[in-house]
Amino acid sequence: MSDAGKKRLTCDMLPLAMPRPCPICGAKVLLISVTEWGADDGEILGTEFECETEPDIDSDEWPGWHRGHYSMPYVDWLPWDTAAVAWLNRRYRYAGS
Ligand SMILES: [Zn+2]
Numbered sequence: 001m002s003d004a005g006k007k008r009l010t011c012d013m014l015p016l017a018m019p020r021p022c023p024i025c026g027a028k029v030l031l032i033s034v035t036e037w038g039a040d041d042g043e044i045l046g047t048e049f050e051c052e053t054e055p056d057i058d059s060d061e062w063p064g065w066h067r068g069h070y071s072m073p074y075v076d077w078l079p080w081d082t083a084a085v086a087w088l089n090r091r092y093r094y095a096g097s
Pocket residue numbers: 022023024025026027051052053069
């Protein structure tokens with residue numbers, strides 16, 4: 001695959017808003033970090049996404065939020081995640097910091 005036309009994505013550009021809304025609540029989803037990428041070609045392999053409605057993990061709202069958002073992660077999130085990573089890889093190559 002050619003790198004022509006792909007932009008460099010670096011960690012200081014994160015969080016990055018994704019074009020597809022959250023599959024659960026329709027809010028914006030942010031790319032928080034790239035956890036794994038190709039050393040040679042910058043292909044994005046592992047990512048962390050976060051719905052912008054996610055409350056603080058220590059708060060009382062978090063368990064309920066998590067139950068609502070991640071009761072069926074393979075149904076709700078896996079297709080979303082696959083499409084989001086494909087979208088990223090069409091546009092960007094990850095360059096780390
Ligand atoms: Zn959401």
